[in-house]
Amino acid sequence: MEEQKTFVPSCFAGEKLTEDQPMAKKSGQSFVMSTYRTKIAGHGRLITVTWCKNLLAHGLSISIEGSSAGEDEHSCKVELKPWSFWRKQGSKCFQINGKPVDIFWDLKLAKFSSDPEPQGDYYVVIISDEEVTLHLGNMKKEAYRRTGARPSLLEAVLVSRKEHIFGKKRFTTKAKFDNKGAVHDISIEYTSINGVFSELDDPEMVVRVDGHLVMQVNHLQWNFRGNENINIDKVPVEVFWDVHDWLFSPGLRHALFIFKPCSSLQRSLSSSSSSSSLCSSSQLSSDFCLYIYAWKLE
Template identity: 45%
Template sequence: MRDFPSCFGENGVQVADSSSKTAQNLVTCVYQSRLCGRSCVITITWSKNLMGQGLSVGIDDSTSQCLCKVDIKPWLFSKRKGSKGLDVDSSKVDIFWDLSSAKFGSGPEPLEGFYLAIVFDHAMVLLLGDLSKEAYRRTNANPPPLNAVFIAKREHIFGKRIYCTKAQFCDNGQVHDVAIECEMVGLKEPCLSIRIDKKMVMQVKRLMWKFRGNQTILVDGLPVEVFWDVYNWLFNATVGNAVFMFKTCVSAEKLWGSHTSDPSVLPWACSQIFKETQLQSLCFSLILYVWKND
């Protein structure tokens, strides 16, 4: 299953199949901005493997056509600071990065001490990281007329019984601690729990019968629709990954429609909604692929 729309070919980005447990330490963030006077989607993928950290930047237009793409290969001692110029519609897009002092947690996404900047026509299209002064000084760019909007994120997380990550549920929203807990060993009826900042916000009992479903929770006063699919945890140990999606959008029911009643389509539906979120910026989506460590 290809779970993200991708650009293929020499300038394309291929996304690994979610059923493969190897090389899945990826975090993909999607931002909506403007380039060449039109709406565009900027996809930032952070990766981590035995060779070190890696970074990929892709820019698509509103029709999902790949405008440009660059891979910054995994590094151990090099390429932690640099720049790259790309041609887009007879114009130039410059990408600058400095991760020489970046601090990382267990995942591939840097936590602090870094910047990643995308500049077009002397304007800062996208700026990530806490070293904004350094980024503006190096790029000599002007602030953008409109800031890029964070619209979607996909992440792979790992654990044995409790799976933890940090997440924002809207653009520029508060960062929350998210913990997914599923106890199955020695229990007749496995139970699924989700905590936000250590507070229980959702619990699913009789999980053998409710291995797929959806429920609405409140975070920061906003309704967040939670979809889950833990079928593989319960019935397909060779794959072992569950899928969770948190969606801050009142129109989520419209997008899902009757799919929630068909347990076979939930993984596809997550991918389809992620695609629609990229193209239409309807709301914010967080998709978590949750893997059980052996």
């Protein structure tokens, strides 16, 4: 499996983060990054939305891809401190290819849990050509009333989602693998005799979806990298894992998991093929991927 480079967002004002000092390694900080493809200023562009959390505040960062002509990306950052109220609602306007693009947000009543991303009572919208090209949150009526924009005929497509999760032996998240399907609870569990790798230990890993066991990897010290096919809502999903650093690297370390659902075309091709793989490696670049960076705490 090809190694994935960890993206490091700059969600918090005045906080410089580099590849040599990634956010996820800072105690108490985590983030969720979602990338969407939609139409902005007359062209298809990628929008990256990052929610960050540290010990004192939440943060929101939005980046809009520039043009192929070398235009810089456009970004908007919001820091949500408990004692600061005014930054929780606002807007920002860009000029992209000579056209106005607006970002509106209302996070005054947003409900946060232990996750970086709010659970409800908020909205974040991006307006281009007087259309809502991206809408996040459950306050859709309030968003349309405030902006006066109309819905876009083309919905934004979620391209990828990257999450950094901290835990000792269990790492949980929620994910949706089909636009018409349900949101599922995903749990990755690591078990060992002594809690650390040793010659006498024989660690294993299991993956559960909605509490049901869907994958089990024994003798993890020999099978620390691999892939396996599972089914979620009758959708074949290929799971890749790399837990090498869990077993063989000292200190705070992370494993990487990739959940890649097959498209309808891939399913039809695989059903008519004699190949045992539901998703061949050459087909893993165009559709949604879920990346989970599971940081193991001692």
